[in-house]
Amino acid sequence: MMRFVEFADRLSAWFGKSFAWAIMVMTLGVGYEVVVRRLLNAPTSWAFDVSYIMYGTLFMMGGAYTLSRNGHVRGDFVYRLWKPRTQAIVEFILYILFFFPGVTALVLSGWKYASRSWAYGEVSVNSPAGVPIFQFKTIIVAAGILLFVQGIAQMMRCVMCMRDGHWTHARDDVEETEVKLMRGETVELMEGRTAEAIDVVAPTDEGDRR
Numbered sequence: 001m002m003r004f005v006e007f008a009d010r011l012s013a014w015f016g017k018s019f020a021w022a023i024m025v026m027t028l029g030v031g032y033e034v035v036v037r038r039l040l041n042a043p044t045s046w047a048f049d050v051s052y053i054m055y056g057t058l059f060m061m062g063g064a065y066t067l068s069r070n071g072h073v074r075g076d077f078v079y080r081l082w083k084p085r086t087q088a089i090v091e092f093i094l095y096i097l098f099f100f101p102g103v104t105a106l107v108l109s110g111w112k113y114a115s116r117s118w119a120y121g122e123v124s125v126n127s128p129a130g131v132p133i134f135q136f137k138t139i140i141v142a143a144g145i146l147l148f149v150q151g152i153a154q155m156m157r158c159v160m161c162m163r164d165g166h167w168t169h170a171r172d173d174v175e176e177t178e179v180k181l182m183r184g185e186t187v188e189l190m191e192g193r194t195a196e197a198i199d200v201v202a203p204t205d206e207g208d209r210r
Helices: 002-019 022-038 047-061 063-068 084-120 134-164 177-201
Strands: none
Touching: 002 047, 002 063, 002 134, 022 047, 047 063, 047 134, 063 134, 084 134
16 A cells, blocks of 8 residues: 555656646746736736636646645644544545545546537637637646545555554655744754853863863
């Protein structure tokens, strides 16, 4: 089971980090639109399409990666009070009852929308630029498949937790900036206090040394 879990984590991480570059495309597109609209009075006809397409792609393709890192919103005001085995049992049941039916519906409905969109070469109706969007409808299916694979890995984590009594987490690869800043401040504070303690106990002159 652990091999499949690690494979699913790596797969989700690769896709999540690869599609994270969509935020750069969106930023450049929106930034360009602001400049030409405000300074040159020449708004584009495609910036809005780029913004919502890139954001939607990032949101969908990052779902499995977020799931592997326990990043989705959870009402844990009760959950965190339970023992790991109890958490695993509840999660296992909820994956079966809600997660997989929902993800399966996402894949099937996404396949229907994507196939229709590819059939007639759908373009965006939100602007006169006629930006093609049929290829992005395929993202719905891809995101659903990734979630399905990662969901199986999460269920395996539940089984291992029920067996061993503790959770097996994915390898840490990213960290919130504020967490790093807080850790840095903590280290600096500890170093400062250590230095103060050394100054207090260290001898200050030759008389102290003797």
